[in-house]
Amino acid sequence: MQEGVEAEKKAISLLSKLRNELQTDKPIVPLVEKYVDTDIWNQYLEYQQSLLSESDGKPSWYRCPWLYVECYMYRRIHEAIIQSPPINDFDVFKESKDQNFFESQESVIALCTHLQELRRTIEDLDANQLKTQFFQLLQISLWGNKCDLSLSGGESSSQKTNVINSLEDLKPFILVNDMEHLWSLLSKCKKTREKVPIVRVDIVLDNSGFELITDLVLADFLLSSNLATEIHFHGKSIPWFVSDTTIHDFNWLIEQVKRYDHKWMSKCGVDWENYIKMGRWVYQDHMFWTLPHEFAAMSQVAPDLYAELQKACLILFKGDLNYRKLTGDRKWAFSVPFHKALSGFHPAPLCSLRTLKAEIQVGLQPGQGEQLTASEPSWLVTGKYGVVQFDGPLGPSLELPGK
Ligand SMILES: O=P(O)(O)OC[C@@]1(O)O[C@H](CO)[C@@H](O)[C@@H]1O
Numbered sequence: 001m002q003e004g005v006e007a008e009k010k011a012i013s014l015l016s017k018l019r020n021e022l023q024t025d026k027p028i029v030p031l032v033e034k035y036v037d038t039d040i041w042n043q044y045l046e047y048q049q050s051l052l053s054e055s056d057g058k059p060s061w062y063r064c065p066w067l068y069v070e071c072y073m074y075r076r077i078h079e080a081i082i083q084s085p086p087i088n089d090f091d092v093f094k095e096s097k098d099q100n101f102f103e104s105q106e107s108v109i110a111l112c113t114h115l116q117e118l119r120r121t122i123e124d125l126d127a128n129q130l131k132t133q134f135f136q137l138l139q140i141s142l143w144g145n146k147c148d149l150s151l152s153g154g155e156s157s158s159q160k161t162n163v164i165n166s167l168e169d170l171k172p173f174i175l176v177n178d179m180e181h182l183w184s185l186l187s188k189c190k191k192t193r194e195k196v197p198i199v200r201v202d203i204v205l206d207n208s209g210f211e212l213i214t215d216l217v218l219a220d221f222l223l224s225s226n227l228a229t230e231i232h233f234h235g236k237s238i239p240w241f242v243s244d245t246t247i248h249d250f251n252w253l254i255e256q257v258k259r260y261d262h263k264w265m266s267k268c269g270v271d272w273e274n275y276i277k278m279g280r281w282v283y284q285d286h287m288f289w290t291l292p293h294e295f296a297a298m299s300q301v302a303p304d305l306y307a308e309l310q311k312a313c314l315i316l317f318k319g320d321l322n323y324r325k326l327t328g329d330r331k332w333a334f335s336v337p338f339h340k341a342l343s344g345f346h347p348a349p350l351c352s353l354r355t356l357k358a359e360i361q362v363g364l365q366p367g368q369g370e371q372l373t374a375s376e377p378s379w380l381v382t383g384k385y386g387v388v389q390f391d392g393p394l395g396p397s398l399e400l401p402g403k
């Protein structure tokens with residue numbers, strides 16, 4: 001007991017030191033606690049230093065790129081916790097993540113019921129009907145990304161209405177809509193199943209709670225419709241950007257769904273657990289996802305992860321932070337092609353499902369971004385708009401890469 005109180009005090013004092021460093025623009029300091037990624041973080045700091053000229057002094061909170069310092073802040077929060085045993089396993093964001101799930105209960109029930117009804121008739125659907133259902137679940141997963149907790153400063157950001165009924169109204173807010181490409185790609189993979197029996201879709205997860213439910217529903221549909229045979233989920237290995245999914249969140253959520261006193265919801269939970277047992281759903285984590293590097297650096301920094309992603313037929317990247325890392329968080333012109341902004345990151349055909357919460361967007365029509373800025377200055381950061389943005393070859397009979 002006493003030991004716990006001391007640990008708490010220590011963590012709190014380390015966290016207030018961190019807050020003070022941030023508020024007063026102190027130099028970024030190396031991580032001290034030995035951990036799997038400590039050396040890589042410290043090398044990255046040296047790299048940031050090398051970008052500055054002699055007269056610039058040391059990299060500090062306000063002078064370093066936002067993507068770097070924001071990631072560094074979450075890594076330092078983690079450092080404060082691992083330096084404070086016995087609470088070194090504590091997830092400071094767990095409570096708010098769980099609350100997000102409980103507050104979204106109604107929508108979760110609606111989604112699980114929708115999925116189970118769909119599954120009952122799925123065999124009888126023709127290709128067009130299947131496509132319509134696929135598009136619906138993609139959009140649900142896209143708008144599920146509105147529910148992150150870092151944007152709301154940890155305040156409640158749950159889903160309270162039945163999102164299925166809102167899809168048509170939300171359509172005008174999808175600025176880039178490449179759903180047809182995803183359908184073409186997966187249909188093509190399905191046709192070549194005799195030669196390549198495994199069709200793997202990887203989902204690079206973002207937030208736990210309601211968003212994760214929308215991702216699992218989509219993943220279930222991909223298996224049930226035979227559009228994929230295997231789904232690999234990629235989560236975070238440490239608490240990250242408040243609401244991001246860790247293995248504990250993933251398992252906890254499936255357990256909650258399974259135990260819930262609702263026929264269709266618990267059926268989902270049971271099915272999902274079985275997918276995991278059968279190896280049709282695989283959860284993976286890798287420290288790269290909680291490093292500050294943009295994804296263009298993945299093949300150098302984490303070649304094993306890059307090789308893993310290359311096994312996918314399609315990779316779905318959920319959320320805003322993943323988009324920032326896909327595009328290097330640079331100030332690209334709005335009309336720069338997505339392919340170009342990826343700066344050589346092409347492990348497999350990929351698609352970003354992201355609501356806009358940071359000042360970056362590429363692949364728009366000429367003038368589209370400027371028009372939005374004129375009519376709605378905050379369009380980039382409120383989460384009101386979204387993209388389903390694809391990059392990758394579609395095969396000889398379809399389109400060429402370069403989108
Ligand atoms: O990746 P998510 O969950 O969609 O959004 C996270 C995020 O919007 O929160 C931060 C704002 O506090 C941004 O830096 C970051 O991109």
Ligand SMILES: [Mn+2]
Nearest residue numbers: 206207241244
């Ligand atoms: Mn997030």
